[in-house]
Amino acid sequence: SAVISQKPSRDICQRGTSLTIQCQVDSQVTMMFWYRQQPGQSLTLIATANQGSEATYESGFVIDKFPISRPNLTFSTLTVSNMSPEDSSIYLCSGGDSLRFFGPGTRLTVL
């Protein structure tokens, strides 16, 4: 199994600022994913973080708003840029190949 940690666990941010969320896996995984869970909604895939290349974004999500880095097989970051209150969500990192493991989530509130 793999253990995934995320930092920060929660944050309150001002409109117009950016926040970078870090995801660390305790073992190498091929696939890493970033999800968003808006209040009262199910999780939605933002993008697949590809090691050594640009992330693959789902419909409705763009790199300028959610830049992602994946420098190696154990680490990824998601930045939420130019935030608005609509970005208030839980952001979850997930990794793994056949089995999927999840981070504890980052609860973001944008004022």
Place this chain on the structure above:
Amino acid sequence: KNEVEQSPQNLTAQEGEFITINCSYSVGISALHWLQQHPGGGIVSLFMLSSGKKKHGRLIATINIQEKHSSLHITASHPRDSAVYICAVSPFSGGGADGLTFGKGTHLIIQP
């Protein structure tokens, strides 16, 4: 795109009751996951199924591939089982693995 439907959306039961949560999906999958989300938002993976049945402690998960349906059962339920239970499916990979498609979750409350 796969549609994942869970029922019920909300369930309140008494301690000790047998709990069943259902999940249906619309397109063939490579695997189905049952996840548990606690109030803080963190998610724990309970099961990954591609066929048959799995058991872990008081939790049992079954899947019927032909009917595109899975159930999660909790025996002898306890207040600490109170959480949101989420069904998620993995598509057949084709040229690159995709993320999971999630159901909206079942909010379970077990009262003492």
